[in-house]
Amino acid sequence: MSLPELSHDEILRYSRHLLIPEVGLEGQRKLKNSSALIVGTGGLGSPVALYLAAAGIGRIGLVDYDVVDSSNLQRQVIHGTSTVGKLKVDSARDKLVDLNPDIQVDVYNEPFTSENALRIARDYDIILDGTDNFPTRYLTNDVAVFLGKPNVYASIYRFDGQASVFYAKEGPCYRCLFPEPPPPGLVPSCAEGGVLGVLPGTMGTIQATEALKVLLGIGEPLIGRLLLYNALDMTFDFVKLKKNPNCRVCGPNADIKELIDYEEFCGVPSHDHEEGSAGSNWDITVSELAERVKTNHLKLVDVREPHELEISHLPNATNIPLGQLAARLSELDSAEEMVIFCKSGGRSARGLELLVSAGFKKVKNLKGGINAWAREVDKNLPVY
Amino acid sequence: MPVLRIPTPLRSYTSGQSEVNVSGLKISDALTDLTTQYPTIKPHIFNDGGELRPFVNLFVGEHNIKDLQGVETPIKDGDRLILIPSIAGGCHCEGEARSREASSIWQEVN
Numbered sequence: 344m345s346l347p348e349l350s351h352d353e354i355l356r357y358s359r360h361l362l363i364p365e366v367g368l369e370g371q372r373k374l375k376n377s378s379a380l381i382v383g384t385g386g387l388g389s390p391v392a393l394y395l396a397a398a399g400i401g402r403i404g405l406v407d408y409d410v411v412d413s414s415n416l417q418r419q420v421i422h423g424t425s426t427v428g429k430l431k432v433d434s435a436r437d438k439l440v441d442l443n444p445d446i447q448v449d450v451y452n453e454p455f456t457s458e459n460a461l462r463i464a465r466d467y468d469i470i471l472d473g474t475d476n477f478p479t480r481y482l483t484n485d486v487a488v489f490l491g492k493p494n495v496y497a498s499i500y501r502f503d504g505q506a507s508v509f510y511a512k513e514g515p516c517y518r519c520l521f522p523e524p525p526p527p528g529l530v531p532s533c534a535e536g537g538v539l540g541v542l543p544g545t546m547g548t549i550q551a552t553e554a555l556k557v558l559l560g561i562g563e564p565l566i567g568r569l570l571l572y573n574a575l576d577m578t579f580d581f582v583k584l585k586k587n588p589n590c591r592v593c594g595p596n597a598d599i600k601e602l603i604d605y606e607e608f609c610g611v612p613s614h615d616h617e618e619g620s621a622g623s624n625w626d627i628t629v630s631e632l633a634e635r636v637k638t639n640h641l642k643l644v645d646v647r648e649p650h651e652l653e654i655s656h657l658p659n660a661t662n663i664p665l666g667q668l669a670a671r672l673s674e675l676d677s678a679e680e681m682v683i684f685c686k687s688g689g690r691s692a693r694g695l696e697l698l699v700s701a702g703f704k705k706v707k708n709l710k711g712g713i714n715a716w717a718r719e720v721d722k723n724l725p726v727y
Numbered sequence: 728m729p730v731l732r733i734p735t736p737l738r739s740y741t742s743g744q745s746e747v748n749v750s751g752l753k754i755s756d757a758l759t760d761l762t763t764q765y766p767t768i769k770p771h772i773f774n775d776g777g778e779l780r781p782f783v784n785l786f787v788g789e790h791n792i793k794d795l796q797g798v799e800t801p802i803k804d805g806d807r808l809i810l811i812p813s814i815a816g817g818c819h820c821e822g823e824a825r826s827r828e829a830s831s832i833w834q835e836v837n
Contacts, residue, residue: 477815498816503735505814521813523781576745580809582786585794666739
């Protein structure tokens with residue numbers, strides 16, 4: 344297939360690439376002829392999209408359904424204060440087109456699901472996994488396997504990052520390494536655990552590097568290798584990955600032949616549920632709680648980590664971090680009426696389940712957590 | 728003595744330690760030593776049947792023990808073991824996170 348020519352303006356724009364023999368004029372024309380689908384325009388997707396656009400990938404697809412929130416800006420550098428409230432795909436597209444008007448940016452303002460994923464991904468050469476949850480991660484992997492495309496993977500937590508290129512034609516896929524997701528609640532999420540803002544910058548930049556290498560056909564991509572990065576220790580470890588002969592999507596006896604229900608598979612929703620709920624029978628809203636505390640004595644149990652109390656706290660609440668709750672049940676009186684809360688209701692829903700299974704009956708989960716309290720009841724408290 | 732590297736998500740169960748010295752002649756000994764030193768980590772890496780959970784991998788040097796002899800893989804002084812769990816990266820779904828299995832795990836911790 345003949346490659347597209349570069350204009351004089353493009354030759355000047357990409358001159359630092361053209362000077363590298365491994366890229367050169369032909370490599371740059373290959374990039375112009377290439378397409379990349381970026382699933383998620385968050386912490387990982389931001390640097391991925393910026394660098395792939397700058398590098399001159401001819402067509403970039405962006406999938407996201409979210410809007411820009413100011414709490415994103417600590418790490419999602421493709422967005423800005425001026426785009427808070429805008430659709431992420433629109434905010435990102437504007438930035439990319441400003442960075443490089445010669446490329447085409449296609450946006451998909453929709454969740455990436457089993458219904459649309461194959462249709463969206465089919466026409467791209469490579470897929471970059473910038474997702475933030477297990478259901479979409481497994482979906483992205485399976486789509487890449489079924490379409491025979493490389494899946495450039497990275498994942499982050501606090502100071503840790505993982506990266507690899509999962510390409511079932513030439514090596515293992517994500518499921519070869521992780522056949523099943525962790526049960527909900529066992530592995531803390533970034534929303535609970537936090538993440539160093541620059542970490543997705545490092546990992547997303549590695550993804551962009553790998554994508555360019557794969558598209559150019561140069562170097563040694565991370566196929567069959569997993570990179571483990573720890574920002575705190577500043578360590579890079581590499582381990583070897585092999586195809587799992589029992590892999591259910593890319594193994595010789597694979598039994599998963601089409602996309603499945605990934606939310607069911609992972610036991611969690613893939614899409615935003617900022618306000619955690621334990622189920623209507625077990626919930627109490629912040630307005631109900633505000634009324635109740637006027638007349639009744641209620642034991643308040645805060646299951647957040649101690650350092651979160653410095654951000655906001657409720658007076659008279661007892662702090663027992665969720666991870667210690669099971670071991671400290673003796674500090675609580677099951678005869679006492681109790682409301683359990685956290686930042687936004689998720690951890691406390693798990694805490695409530697633990698209490699109920701231990702025989703507590705007079706316990707409620709504060710729906711939306713202390714953030715909902717800060718939004719609706721006590722506006723002197725910050726939302727975080 | 729082999730050294731076991733603990734990833735950030737599991738460090739809350741090892742008193743924040745990033746590396747733990749473990750003793751033994753094979754992987755199963757090392758894991759027993761780890762869970763003796765830090766009992767609360769056990770349900771996070773083993774299922775009820777005492778097998779490594781499918782979202783946790785253990786490597787000796789560069790090699791997955793699944794590609795070697797599993798928990799029977801011999802180890803020696805100076806070996807570097809790495810626990811690698813799956814991490815989602817930026818999950819917003821902290822609500823709804825309830826399941827029977829998670830509940831049973833918490834009970835095990837208890």
